[in-house]
Amino acid sequence: MSAGLQLERLRRRVAEDPALGANRDAPPALATVRSAVARAVREEGVLLPPDELARLVREVTDALAGLGPAQPLLRDPAVTDVLVNGPDEVWVERDGRLERTSVRFADAAAVHAAALRVLAPLGLRLDRGRPWVDARLPDGSRLHALLPPLAPGGPVISVRRFAAVNHTWEALLRSGAVPADAATLLREAVAARRAIVCCGRTGTGKTTLLNLLLAEVGDDERVLIIEDAPELRPRCAHAVRLEARPPNAEGAGEVTIRDLVRQALRMRPDRIVVGEVRGVEVVDMLQALATGHEGCMTTVHARAADEALVRLEGMALLAGLPLAAARAQLSVGLDLLAVLSRGPGGRRGLVQIAQLEPRDGDGPLRVRQLWQRESWS
Structure with a gap:
């Protein structure tokens, strides 16, 4: 045989x-x-x-x-995203580039079954009654899955992995991701306890930069780190991690980022760092900034500094904060915006550092450019 x-x-x-x-x-x-x-x-x-x-x-x-035939992709250290669009279409992002793989599932039912296998130990559902799910896997990766009829072509799975590498300023300087003059400006801003927002699209390096900024925090400062998935790897001496919790299969037990920001304010923080602001938690973050909690840091999805301000204002409005109040608190509490983007060949890096300008009456918020990337060479 x-x-x-x-x-x-x-x-x-x-x-x-x-x-x-x-x-x-x-x-x-x-x-x-x-x-x-x-x-x-x-x-x-x-x-x-x-x-x-x-x-x-x-x-x-x-x-x-595991994820069946797609599981080996999650063992590839160069892969940051595994995207299952259907049984015959599996993509990965590897070294900053999307590429289609030869991985195949038997059929749509096999894709659904793979998602269920991963979700079962987490106590989460994915069925007709709850046709989508967000989950954090044991290794810290984020999984999102969606079923028909919301995804007419069949079950869709997206897994975002987080590198176990602790990046250094030296590595980013060598790669050109953060030029030396920009790195100096940002490190000095952390030392001066400036409030910083890292902006960029998905996969541009916001978390990487935030990790490096965290490493600059002094050993005599107590830092409260709030995330919905443990992406940050603090190297500061006095860090306390808080992690949000999704609802269980019955829809109960949820603990939101906003809940944790409120708890952090009662824990004698010198700085509060939120992995990413996406919604109403921005109000509590703004109040923390406006009440003397200097040096706070976070990230937001936005392509430019001006766009980041508009997004932050929009989140505050959705939370019920009047526009004038949102702008006033941003003006008082926020200092710098560091914008990251992708360049040629999928390269990631810093493209802009902007400073919030003093407000002129009740007008819109404006930024002044402190640093701008001239080229990717």
Whole structure:
């Protein structure tokens, strides 16, 4: 019998092992998978080289507890996003570029089943009654999934991974992502306890820059870090992490970023750092800035400094804060906006640093450019 046929028989025998389906509410543990593979090898009477045995264990584990055929993509350190648009269309972002892969699922049901396997240990649903879900995976990655009829072409899965690399100023200087004069300006701003917002589209390096700014905070400062997924890796001496919690399968138990900002204000913070402001929590952040909590930092999705201000104003309006009050608090509390973007070939980097100008009466907020990228060379 050929090696290929032997492996296929082993896969079938492992898949039929009753121990792997003993608990339908949770995927099997790795030890259970290994035991099932060992039993199948013993019963088939075949000898497998160690590398083939390890590969078989990985395949079975991926099929039973991971994203199936897409799981190996999540082990690639160069991949930041895995995008399953359907059973025959799986994309990744690798080294800043989107590329289509050869990965295939059997059918749309297999895509749905893969999402359910990952969500089961988290106690989250994905069904007709709740056709979308946001989840944080054990490794810190973010998963979003959507079902028909909201996605007419079939189930869609998006996974955003976060690099385990701790970037340094030196690395960003070498790559040209942050030129030396801009780095000096930002580091001095942190030392002076200026309030900074990092702006940019998805995947432009906002979190990377915020991590580096955090590393500049003095050891004598207490920093409260608030996120909905643990992306930041603080290297400051006195950091306290708070993490939002999504609602459970019954829709209860949610803890929002806004809830945590309010809690942080009672915890004697020197600085409050919010991983990203997306909504009504901006009001509490603005109040923190306006009441003397200097040096706060956050990120916001925006392509330019002016656009970031408009977005922040819009969030405040949605939270019920009058426009005049939102502008007044932004004017008092916010200092700098650092804008990141993508350049040629998918390169990421800082493109602008702007400072909020003093308000002229009740007029709109305006910024003054402090630094601008001239080229990507």
